[in-house]
Amino acid sequence: PKLRRVFYVNTGHAQSDSRFPLCPPASLKAAIENFLVNPDNHIVAHNATFELRLLRALGIEPACRVSCTLIHAHR
Numbered sequence: 001p002k003l004r005r006v007f008y009v010n011t012g013h014a015q016s017d018s019r020f021p022l023c024p025p026a027s028l029k030a031a032i033e034n035f036l037v038n039p040d041n042h043i044v045a046h047n048a049t050f051e052l053r054l055l056r057a058l059g060i061e062p063a064c065r066v067s068c069t070l071i072h073a074h075r
Helices: 025-036 048-057 069-074
Strands: 042-045 065-068
Touching (some): 048 065, 048 069, 065 069
């Protein structure tokens, strides 16, 4: 069976919450790029359009499947 994992990456939205340490953009690219460029993977994001713009600004072009909770909520 395929392993499913869920994680939250704080890039500044929750800076005042010590439960979510801040991840600098350069570290973020190194940490998640290999996952995002694999077409067998799937990410779920709230407002994925915004998140994809941030990833592209880091030089990451996701090849994986992307689902947006904002869109799913309106369906």
